[in-house]
Amino acid sequence: EVQLVESGGGLVQPGGSLRLSCVASGFPFSSYSMNWVRQAPGKGLNWISYISSHSDSTSYADSVKGRFTISRDNAKNFLYLQMNSLRVEDTAVYYCAKKTSGYWFDPWGQGTLVTVSS
Amino acid sequence: QSALTQPASVSGSPGQSITISCTGTSSDVGDYNYVSWYQQHPGKAPKVIIYDVSNRPSGVSNRFSGSKSGNTASLTISGLQAEDEATYYCSSYRGSSTSWVFGGGTRLTVL
Numbered sequence: 001e002v003q004l005v006e007s008g009g010g011l012v013q014p015g016g017s018l019r020l021s022c023v024a025s026g027f028p029f030s031s032y033s034m035n036w037v038r039q040a041p042g043k044g045l046n047w048i049s050y051i052s053s054h055s056d057s058t059s060y061a062d063s064v065k066g067r068f069t070i071s072r073d074n075a076k077n078f079l080y081l082q083m084n085s086l087r088v089e090d091t092a093v094y095y096c097a098k099k100t101s102g103y104w105f106d107p108w109g110q111g112t113l114v115t116v117s118s
Numbered sequence: 119q120s121a122l123t124q125p126a127s128v129s130g131s132p133g134q135s136i137t138i139s140c141t142g143t144s145s146d147v148g149d150y151n152y153v154s155w156y157q158q159h160p161g162k163a164p165k166v167i168i169y170d171v172s173n174r175p176s177g178v179s180n181r182f183s184g185s186k187s188g189n190t191a192s193l194t195i196s197g198l199q200a201e202d203e204a205t206y207y208c209s210s211y212r213g214s215s216t217s218w219v220f221g222g223g224t225r226l227t228v229l
Contacts, residue, residue: 103152103211104169
């Protein structure tokens with residue numbers, strides 16, 4: 001079964017840092033690009049970052065560019081999101097999602113909640 | 119990176135059909151046939167129901183269909199069932215800088 005499981009969420013103060021992890025199983029992780037998508041409480045989905053299968057290409061939404069860094073460890077089947085200079089508006093459930101051979105996401109993890117508050 | 123535009127809510131009775139629109143620009147929906155639709159039930163992760171404008175993944179009911187005209191994509195759900203009550207999001211690939219954009223979501227109520 002193809003599965004993605006996120007972890008690392010929690011409560012952090014504004015200006016703080018957090019690293020999210022996503023472990024993949026059930027598919028050849030190193031063959032697929034991955035993404036992070038977030039969802040603020042009661043709000044819609046927002047794509048925030050992409051990384052190619054061998055990390056040679058990354059991209060970010062303007063809202064997180066310069067503050068967040070996506071990375072991966074293909075040997076361990078892990079995807080990461082390092083989040084620095086966190087703001088209250090970064091509060092959201094963060095999902096990792098596998099990009100298919102096309103341009104859609106499947107599957108998604110169950111999400112991990114990040115709360116930025118003083 | 120503006121979101122795609124979707125109606126906030128739609129409703130329909132069991133057995134009826136509904137259509138949800140998703141309007142983007144010539145830089146996303148209008149430029150690529152890479153529109154996908156996701157279904158999200160409360161507290162759950164999104165699940166893809168349509169990809170590449172009109173294709174259904176294996177296991178998704180043929181009651182779901184998608185189309186596109188110009189900068190607007192559409193999702194049609196026919197034969198509405200209670201289990202279809204959820205929030206639906208469209209998404210489009212944007213080739214510039216390898217990015218994606220989502221719509222604001224449409225909450226479907228089955229009356």
